[in-house]
Amino acid sequence: MAASKNQRVIVVGGGLAGLAATVRIAESGIPVDLFSIVPVKRSHSVCAQGGINACNEVARQQGYSEHEHFDESIYGGDFLAHQPPVYEMAHWAPQIIDLLDRMGVPFNRTQEGYRDLRLFGGSLYKRTHFAGATTGQQLIYALDEQTRRWEAEGMVAKYEHWEFLWPVVSDDGVCRGIVAQDLRTMQVRAFRADAVIMATGGNGLVFGKSTNSVVCTGAAAARCYQAGARYANGEFIQVHPTAIPGADKLRLMSESARGEGGRVWVPAVKGADGKWGKHPDPSRDPRQVPENERYYFLEERYPKYGNIVPRDIATREIFNICMEGLGVFGGNMVYLDLTHLGREYLERKLLGIIEIYRKFVGEDPADVPMRIFPGVHYTMGGLWTTYTPKPDLKGMVPGAPNSMMCSIPGLYAFGEVNYQYHGANRLGANALLSCIFDGLFCGRGVVNHVKNASRAAADEPQSIYDGVVKQEEARVKRLAESKGAENPYHIGRELGEEMTAASTVVKSGPRLEQAMSKLAELRERYARIGVDDPSGWTNQNLAHARAVGDMLAMADVILRGGLERRESRGSHYRTDFPERDDARFLKTTVAEWDGASKSAKISFEPVETGLVQPRARTYGKVEGEAGKKPAAQPVSV
Amino acid sequence: MTTAPVTNPQPRGAQRPRTIRFRIERCDGPGKPARWEAFDVPVEPGANVISCLQWIAANPVTIEGKRTTPVVWDSGCLEEVCGACTMRVNGRVRQSCTALIENLLAAGVTEVTLQPMSKFPVVRDLFVDRQRFFNDLKRAKAWVPIDGTYNLGAGPREKPADQAERYVLSTCMTCGCCLDACPQYKKEEDAKEWDQSFVGAAVISQVRLFNEHPTGAALKPERLDFMASIGGVSDCGNAQNCVKVCPKEIPLTESIAAIGRAVSIHRIKQFFGVRD
Structure with missing residues (x-):
């Protein structure tokens, strides 16, 4: 069946992935209904700072290539990512940069007017394109502008301040719409669509404070999962090495600070045996600490990559330094020092983050080293998706209708909510790339799925939509009328504290078991919550309480995956299983919602590794395996 | 030290x-x-x-x-x-x-x-509800009219000084501080009144941003027509509050002056039947 007049696609989420998909699909002649909790221009993609990776001519002439970008991403992800999609993404990257350039993204320029490049984690070549230190903001603005252009042409209808509640699945098991709620009027409504793309980002708020925006609860993905979609690699959560703690959130200090020459150090003294130890005075002004009492621990331990080792490694090293008592002022902080780079250079290359630090800490990074600590940042796991590899595994078949399709046909996952591309650890500046790649490359697959469909959403019986509306209206009513003693805000906060303590930088079986008990307690208390706001108008209290329920379901996926994965790989580090175990766990973790036990059933499935064989992942560490066995134990509460 | x-x-x-x-x-x-x-x-x-x-x-x-x-x-x-x-x-x-x-x-x-x-x-x-603000970005055609998303090679080369100028204009996050502080910008509860009322500094600055881009300039005549219409740049009362409250320190008054000049030239050219 050819695309008929009334065929439509729904995109949920208006960050980079959602907007790239919207533009691509609208351009193909199929109208798009775009749903977002926030005006799409304010999506979390604005927070991305450092840049976007792609092979470029300068790097190529030094020996770099798309294949090298692919290999770095696989190695950086500790071999957990399926290789054909990553291969395709790396080879597509240069044309994505060109497209963004044509859209008017103000990429930093060289004196001759070419796009400037910077170094980023996990690579020895400059292959990161950037617009100051607000690259994500500039990229999403370009896509927001193109989306507005299609909106003006009548091809895109925006539903902003609408929240996705549940997918609608026909009797043939295919997703043909959604139910959503207007967060102002609180109206619950069904929408028909011939395909639904989830582009709803990560779940940082499950960990309480993170670098994520306040909307990144992961609730939309959790709802798809509870509706039967498989969820993959939930236990892989990226903790970014350099964030600044705040009362409301953790603010990212981009990896580009290190890519541009920033150095991580702590004040210490070197003993006669060559080992570093505490200095007797922990309160020294960093500017008074002599050079020979500055322990540049990343540079010393990783002479090849230095400060630009991948994030999981930098995070563990910083965490361990602090656990050893070498942190700044004896606390959980290390210095990220930019003072040697000069004010003019910093303002030209890193202004966005320099301003964030000035505004929130009140000090100028051009004068004083920044004090930073790791913070939850990125969700490598996500909704399970499939794809069609090329016969030689070198990439994906363009336009294949199953490109990044979930286990529910007709439902897709693009961007951070998709588990593909980043394996066990995402490389810096690959996220913006994967989001836009999904939207553009896989958007074509969605178009073909719609065009080839044998049934149209417009012909589905109204009853399947009404049924889901009733289910969600009942949930709203139950929450609005709940008068229990438990405070959903407190449950959310306790969940975040427990998840951060048990399931971030360092994990262990016993600590994860303890977290499972805490989770059971929180779920029991959640059944007895009270919602203060009875209003039927713009009720944020109710929307928050509903999301807390979904975050509890997601926490269960994360903890169970972490327990079952008895090895260490990328961001997932277990003190009781400190080594990578390819024989047992070079596999995707798959979680399926079990309605009876209201928890995840975990299984493992093979990863396609046909292009690059797994190898030891050391990044040239000089202390052999010592770094794999940190002294620190998981934090107990 | x-x-x-x-x-x-x-x-x-x-x-x-x-x-x-x-x-x-x-x-x-x-x-x-x-x-x-x-x-x-x-x-x-x-x-x-x-x-x-x-x-x-x-x-x-x-x-x-x-x-x-x-x-x-x-x-x-x-x-x-x-x-x-x-x-x-x-x-x-x-x-x-x-x-x-x-x-x-x-x-x-x-x-x-x-x-x-x-x-x-x-x-x-x-x-x-800041919907009116987003709507005005639509009226301003605040985008680069690209040929499509298929691969057509790189965009135009750009001098670092030009990039620096466009970058700061492009950091506008549509927050509306400049509108809130502007004595000429009026609260309009009724969407039917939106296109009769001053658009404010941020939208004028976006017109400048897209007019400065080589491909974006293709829509310059339409944008300047919009700026010359009711609620356009001539409604600015020069209070200069906008630039004082802008959190991104965007040179909004410079944008208003630049678009004011561009509209004057545009009108003269229109009068003599010359294309922009």
């Missing part, structure tokens, strides 16, 4: 008041009356207006001990790059995420008043 003392990051509870009073202008919805409620909020280290609002959401009890509904507000990134959490803090329009309690106290403030932005319809409490 003379150096300023480095802030000790340890909590300085002894010097900090235990709580701070928030007075919040509330409204249950369109057409409903405004009212004030006050809350005493414990001051955590690093607290900002957002963390205090989060505390109030979890503990919605006024200073009179009355249990009320949690205050509704808009927020997103909490890093001053998304523009969502804009409101009036002690009378001044700004992002509430960067309103650190410690800085407010240092400025001699003893209470914090929070009010919704004054130029947009209130949805509820501190949450306003």
Whole structure:
């Protein structure tokens, strides 16, 4: 069946992935209904700072290539990512940069007017394109502008301040719409669509404070999962090495600070045996600490990559330094020092983050080293998706209708909510790339799925939509009328504290078991919550309480995956299983919602590794395996 | 070497008041009356207006001990790059995420008043509807009219100085501070009145941004027609409040002057039948 007049696609989420998909699909002649909790221009993609990776001519002439970008991403992800999609993404990257350039993204320029490049984690070549230190903001603005252009042409209808509640699945098991709620009027409504793309980002708020925006609860993905979609690699959560703690959130200090020459150090003294130890005075002004009492621990331990080792490694090293008592002022902080780079250079290359630090800490990074600590940042796991590899595994078949399709046909996952591309650890500046790649490359697959469909959403019986509306209206009513003693805000906060303590930088079986008990307690208390706001108008209290329920379901996926994965790989580090175990766990973790036990059933499935064989992942560490066995134990509460 | 003392990051509870009073202008919805409620909020280290609002959401009890509904507000990134959490803090329009309690106290403030932005319809409490602003970006054709998303090679090369100029204009996050502070920008509850009223500095600056791009310039005549129409650049009263409140320090008055000149030239060219 050819695309008929009334065929439509729904995109949920208006960050980079959602907007790239919207533009691509609208351009193909199929109208798009775009749903977002926030005006799409304010999506979390604005927070991305450092840049976007792609092979470029300068790097190529030094020996770099798309294949090298692919290999770095696989190695950086500790071999957990399926290789054909990553291969395709790396080879597509240069044309994505060109497209963004044509859209008017103000990429930093060289004196001759070419796009400037910077170094980023996990690579020895400059292959990161950037617009100051607000690259994500500039990229999403370009896509927001193109989306507005299609909106003006009548091809895109925006539903902003609408929240996705549940997918609608026909009797043939295919997703043909959604139910959503207007967060102002609180109206619950069904929408028909011939395909639904989830582009709803990560779940940082499950960990309480993170670098994520306040909307990144992961609730939309959790709802798809509870509706039967498989969820993959939930236990892989990226903790970014350099964030600044705040009362409301953790603010990212981009990896580009290190890519541009920033150095991580702590004040210490070197003993006669060559080992570093505490200095007797922990309160020294960093500017008074002599050079020979500055322990540049990343540079010393990783002479090849230095400060630009991948994030999981930098995070563990910083965490361990602090656990050893070498942190700044004896606390959980290390210095990220930019003072040697000069004010003019910093303002030209890193202004966005320099301003964030000035505004929130009140000090100028051009004068004083920044004090930073790791913070939850990125969700490598996500909704399970499939794809069609090329016969030689070198990439994906363009336009294949199953490109990044979930286990529910007709439902897709693009961007951070998709588990593909980043394996066990995402490389810096690959996220913006994967989001836009999904939207553009896989958007074509969605178009073909719609065009080839044998049934149209417009012909589905109204009853399947009404049924889901009733289910969600009942949930709203139950929450609005709940008068229990438990405070959903407190449950959310306790969940975040427990998840951060048990399931971030360092994990262990016993600590994860303890977290499972805490989770059971929180779920029991959640059944007895009270919602203060009875209003039927713009009720944020109710929307928050509903999301807390979904975050509890997601926490269960994360903890169970972490327990079952008895090895260490990328961001997932277990003190009781400190080594990578390819024989047992070079596999995707798959979680399926079990309605009876209201928890995840975990299984493992093979990863396609046909292009690059797994190898030891050391990044040239000089202390052999010592770094794999940190002294620190998981934090107990 | 003379150096300023480095802030000790340890909590300085002894010097900090235990709580701070928030007075919040509330409204249950369109057409409903405004009212004030006050809350005493414990001051955590690093607290900002957002963390205090989060505390109030979890503990919605006024200073009179009355249990009320949690205050509704808009927020997103909490890093001053998304523009969502804009409101009036002690009378001044700004992002509430960067309103650190410690800085407010240092400025001699003893209470914090929070009010919704004054130029947009209130949805509820501190949450306003800025749809008109986004709509005006559509009227301004604030985009580069590319041929499509298929691979056609790189965009035009650009001098670093030109990039620097476009970059700062492109950091506008559609927050609306400049509109809130502008005496010419009027609150319009009725969407039918939107295109009869001054569009304000941010949209004018976006016109400049896209007119400066080599491909974007293809739509320059249409954008300048829009700028020459009712509510266009000539409605600016030159109060220059916009540039003072812009959190991104965008040179809005320069943009207004540049577009004012461009509109004059555009009109002269139109008069003589010359193309832009």
